[in-house]
Amino acid sequence: MSFIPWPENATLYQPLKEDQILLSDCASSLAVQAYLRMCGLPVQVVCRVNAEYMSPSGKIPFIHVGNQVVSELGPIVQFTKAKGHSLSEALDDVQRAEMKAYMELVNNMLLTAELYIQWCDDATATEISRPRYSSPYSWPLSSILAYQKQWEVRRKMNAIGWGGKTLEQVYEDVSQCCQALSQRLGTQPYFFNKHPTELDALVFGHLFTILTTRLTSAELAERIKSYSNLLSFCRRIEQTYFEDKRS
Numbered sequence: 691m692s693f694i695p696w697p698e699n700a701t702l703y704q705p706l707k708e709d710q711i712l713l714s715d716c717a718s719s720l721a722v723q724a725y726l727r728m729c730g731l732p733v734q735v736v737c738r739v740n741a742e743y744m745s746p747s748g749k750i751p752f753i754h755v756g757n758q759v760v761s762e763l764g765p766i767v768q769f770t771k772a773k774g775h776s777l778s779e780a781l782d783d784v785q786r787a788e789m790k791a792y793m794e795l796v797n798n799m800l801l802t803a804e805l806y807i808q809w810c811d812d813a814t815a816t817e818i819s820r821p822r823y824s825s826p827y828s829w830p831l832s833s834i835l836a837y838q839k840q841w842e843v844r845r846k847m848n849a850i851g852w853g854g855k856t857l858e859q860v861y862e863d864v865s866q867c868c869q870a871l872s873q874r875l876g877t878q879p880y881f882f883n884k885h886p887t888e889l890d891a892l893v894f895g896h897l898f899t900i901l902t903t904r905l906t907s908a909e910l911a912e913r914i915k916s917y918s919n920l921l922s923f924c925r926r927i928e929q930t931y932f933e934d935k936r937s
Contacts, residue, residue: 694772694773694774696731696732696755696773696775697755697756698732699734700731700732700733700734700753700754700755701733701734701735701736701753701754701755702719702722702723702726702733702734702735702736702751702752702753702754703736703737703738703741703744703745703750703751703752703753703754704716704719704735704736704737704738704741704750704751705737705738705739705741705742705750706737706738706739706825706826707737709822709825709826710739710822710823710825710826711737711750711822712808712818712819712822712823713804713807713808713899713900713903713905714801714804714805714808715742715750715751716899716903717800717801717804717895717896717898717899717900718749718750718751718762718763718801718895719735719750719751719895720894720895720898720899721763721891721892721894721895721896722751722753722762722763722766722891722895723735723895724890724891724894724895724927724931724932725763725766725767725770725777725888725891725892726753726766726770727931727932728777728886728890728891728931729770729775729776729777730775731770731775733753739826745759745761746759746760746761747761747762749761749762753766753769755769763888763891763892767888777885777886777887777888777891778882778887778888780885781882781887785882789881789882789887789888789889792870792871792874792881792889792893793888793889793892795867795870795871796867796871796889796892796893796896797892799863799864799866799867800864800867800896800897800900801896802847802850802852803860803861803863803864803867803910804896804900805843805846805847806843806847806852806855806860807857807860807905807910808843809839809840809843809844809847810843810844810847810852810853811857811906813906813907814905814906815840817906818904818905818906819836819840820833820836820837820840821836823835823836823839824836861909861910861913864910864913864914865913865916868897868913868914868916868917868920869917871893871917871920872917872919872920875919875920875923876919877919879923879926880923881893886927890923890927893920893923894923894924894927894928897914897920897923897924898924898927898928900914901914901915901921901924
């Protein structure tokens with residue numbers, strides 16, 4: 691695989707970290723940052739009020755590399771692979787299929803649960819999601835954008851069969867997802883033994899963000915804390931790729 695030089699001014703865009711970004715976007719952004727660090731590809735993180743609207747897919751995060759703009763982890767993995775940077779090249783076909791299945795599990799369960807809690811749980815939507823999401827804007831635009839986003843997510847939840855779920859059922863889905871991840875990880879440092887792949891980056895992004903984000907209830911984080919190997923996994927990646935290297 692031939693390497694194409696990675697520019698020094700590569701940039702990752704996300705919403706404002708302190709006041710605006712929500713759990714799901716923060717998790718997705720951290721997953722991409724972890725992936726790029728695992729690849730040894732430097733990127734500068736830039737926070738923008740309108741990052742969601744700047745993104746070609748409307749999804750966070752996105753990276754600007756040279757004259758190209760790519761959003762979300764999956765396409766970013768393909769983009770870096772085309773430049774000669776891959777974390778999963780050593781996997782065989784069976785392992786690669788397994789990795790993709792677990793990544794789908796994380797996106798279908800953890801990411802969906804994050805969106806549900808943000809916008810379908812009334813307490814979280816009222817106290818955290820709507821105020822943070824609308825914080826950069828003045829009234830009435832702030833209210834319009836927040837309720838529009840909430841309506842979009844609730845419509846999506848209904849479409850995928852999550853609209854009628856209770857909060858307890860969502861927490862149970864998260865527990866089942868974490869149990870599957872914990873069993874797959876076992877005592878290994880990473881999901882495919884000694885070297886991280888994009889699956890490790892994705893799982894870290896979501897678990898670490900859930901563990902470190904204040905919500906109206908600590909229940910979501912408590913479900914993850916039941917699995918000591920997942921906690922060790924998060925600490926390992928934080929210490930290896932993020933401590934003393936924060937951009």
